[in-house]
Amino acid sequence: MTFSPLDLGLLALAALGAGVINTVVGSGSLIVFPTLLALGMPPVPANMANTVGLAIGNVGGVVGYRRELRGQWRSLVPLIVLTLIGAVLGALALLALPAEVFRLVAPVLIVIGCALVAVQPLMNRRSRGPRSGGLWPRWLRLPLIFGTGVYGGYFGAAQGVLIVGILELTTGEDLQRVNAMKNVLQTVAGGVATVIFLFAAPLNPAAVITIAIGSLAGSGLGAMIGRRLPAWLLRTLIIVIGVLAVFLLIG
Numbered sequence: 001m002t003f004s005p006l007d008l009g010l011l012a013l014a015a016l017g018a019g020v021i022n023t024v025v026g027s028g029s030l031i032v033f034p035t036l037l038a039l040g041m042p043p044v045p046a047n048m049a050n051t052v053g054l055a056i057g058n059v060g061g062v063v064g065y066r067r068e069l070r071g072q073w074r075s076l077v078p079l080i081v082l083t084l085i086g087a088v089l090g091a092l093a094l095l096a097l098p099a100e101v102f103r104l105v106a107p108v109l110i111v112i113g114c115a116l117v118a119v120q121p122l123m124n125r126r127s128r129g130p131r132s133g134g135l136w137p138r139w140l141r142l143p144l145i146f147g148t149g150v151y152g153g154y155f156g157a158a159q160g161v162l163i164v165g166i167l168e169l170t171t172g173e174d175l176q177r178v179n180a181m182k183n184v185l186q187t188v189a190g191g192v193a194t195v196i197f198l199f200a201a202p203l204n205p206a207a208v209i210t211i212a213i214g215s216l217a218g219s220g221l222g223a224m225i226g227r228r229l230p231a232w233l234l235r236t237l238i239i240v241i242g243v244l245a246v247f248l249l250i251g
Contacts, residue, residue, distance in 0.1 A: 019218020026160015057215025064223020086149020
C-alpha cells in the first residue's frame, strides 16, 4: 500500500499524540490504529505497523522516566521475563490465526481497552487505601502481567492501562513509579513483537518509519509534560477514538 504525503502527515500527527499518550497514560495504539484503518490499510497489517512503530517510540518514554526507575529493577526483572514470553505467544498467535479472527476479536479488545481507560481513575483511588502494598496479593501480578504480555504481542491497545491497574493494585507504589514500570513492560512487549514481525511478515516501511519518528518525538514530549496534562482530557480522547476504531472495523 502506498501513502500520499498528506496521509503520512496525518499519520505522523497521530503517532505524535500516541507517543504522548503512551508515556502518560497508555493506549496510544487507540490513536494510531484507527488512523491506519481510515487511510485504507487492512486490520492485520495495520496492527503490525502500529505495534512496530510504537515500540520504537516507547523507548523515549523509558528514557524520560528513568529517574522513577531507580531501585525498581530487581522487582522488574521477573515481570520483564513474563512479559517477553507472553508477547512471543501473542505475536505468534496473530501470525498463525486467520485474519478474520483478528477482525472479530479486535473490536472486543478495543471496547475492553476503552472501558479500562474510563475506570482507571477508580482503580487508582481504590489502590491507595490506608493499607500499604495494594489491595490485591502481590503474587497475582505475575500471572496477570504474563497475560498483558500475550495481549501486547497480539494487539496491544490499552496494554499500558492494564499494566498500570495491575501494578497499582498489587504493589501500592506511587503512580509515577508505576508509570515508569509500565513504560518498560510495554516497550518489551512491543519490541518482542517487532522482532517476530520483522522476520515473519511483510511490513509497510513508510508507515512504520512515520509512526516510529512521530511516537518517539511524542514520548519525549510526554515525559516532559506528563505530570501537567489533565488526565480526563486524554482519557476522553482515547475513548472517542477507540469507538471510532470499532466502527471502522465492523463497518
